[in-house]
Amino acid sequence: MEGLTKAVASVRRKIRSHRELYAKNEEAVKQHLIGEVFQALGWDWNNPEEVRPEERTEDGRADYALILDGEVFAYVEAKNLGVNIIKRDEPLRQLARYCFNSGVKYGILTNGAVWIAVKAFEEGSRLRDRVLVTVNIEEEPIEKAVLKLSILSKSRITEMERIASLLRALELSFLGLRGEGYSEEMLIEYLTSREGMNTVPVGELKGDETPRAAYVYDGGWKLLPLQERSIKGVLLSILLYLEKRAQGYEREEIRRAYEHIRRMSLSPETALEVLKKLEEEEKLRISVEI
Incomplete structure (x- = not known):
């Protein structure tokens, strides 16, 4: 994941240096931030057989469509950095409408710093309950952000629902054991020890x-x-x-x-x-x- 780590570090530097630009200019976010991350995730950003910009849906145009085996696998909706996509519901609902009306199961919402992957529809569930992963490149440790973003890579995205579930289970178990008094160092050593290794x-x-x-x-x-x-x-x-x-x-x-x-x-x-x-x-x- 070295390439993705470098991309995330680069995006963080750009945001720190040009926050005012990205807070007002969605196109700059797309070109400078989103594209760099997706390329590091293994997507050929300039290949229309993998990524199609301004994809038409019945409810409007999605900023990008990610293509696998000739079919749209996920829509990507971009916002400028000034849009708080964690607190505001409308951007996520807009993305869900694009997906639902086109029969596309997954969507990715991002303002360059925050990334939200969502399962667009599932009977009997609320939209926020279907969020698979939320990544905050600015506020999270870079290793954690990189690991969570990696499930959006071209090689892993078809398994992102399963991997996201495993990550949530790992985090909950880790926090639960910390609450029981086990040290972080002890838990990490337990997880990283090799079975049968003398x-x-x-x-x-x-x-x-x-x-x-x-x-x-x-x-x-x-x-x-x-x-x-x-x-x-x-x-x-x-x-x-x-x-x-x-x-x-x-x-x-x-x-x-x-x-x-x-x-x-x-x-x-x-x-x-x-x-x-x-x-x-x-x-x-x-x-x-x-």
């Missing part, structure tokens, strides 16, 4: 183990490419991880240390001692799969 914290290693993989805790257990299947290989992987986090002179120092250790003969016991010291000094949590 991992051992660095502090419990003896030095005679043959590592299969190395992990560092970074908001969740992150798998690091193993330089070689040895304790020295784990140390080298950790140094590369630290190098990516560092900047300037510190980064250069870590690179020099990496190159020095890579070339030298280092006993498993010595490599393990260095790993333990790094873990303590850098406030890391390192585990090794054996």
Whole structure:
């Protein structure tokens, strides 16, 4: 999702720098913000076989129609940034009318910053109850916004109702467990741990183990490419991880240390001692799969 992350970051910067423009100019929102996000979602924005602008419906013109297998899968309705599409019902109702009158099941409403995906019709339900996902690019953590937006990607949009339901269930379960006193860190570690994986914290290693993989805790257990299947290989992987986090002179120092250790003969016991010291000094949590 790297491309989508970059697009969301770009949209946030544009909104901060040109808020007054986007609050008044819907066309600027379409061209500068909405198009960039949809392209990052895998839609060929300039291909009429995938995206058709100003699509005629019985109730008016939808700003865009998203096409899959030659059929309209969803309508997209754009508003300028000055329209509060979360509080105002009419924009969402307008989109629902476009969808209902054309037999299109899904709609996407956005002002560039807020994105709302909705199931347009379902017997016995209210429109707001059929909102599948709401994303606020400006106010949500970028990782959360990117994950929720990803269900609108060309490769996932046919499953967006199911995935949106899973995300809601995950959020409710997470909040419920937090309310029961479980820490966020404990819950994330639980969710990201790998079933059947025999991992051992660095502090419990003896030095005679043959590592299969190395992990560092970074908001969740992150798998690091193993330089070689040895304790020295784990140390080298950790140094590369630290190098990516560092900047300037510190980064250069870590690179020099990496190159020095890579070339030298280092006993498993010595490599393990260095790993333990790094873990303590850098406030890391390192585990090794054996």
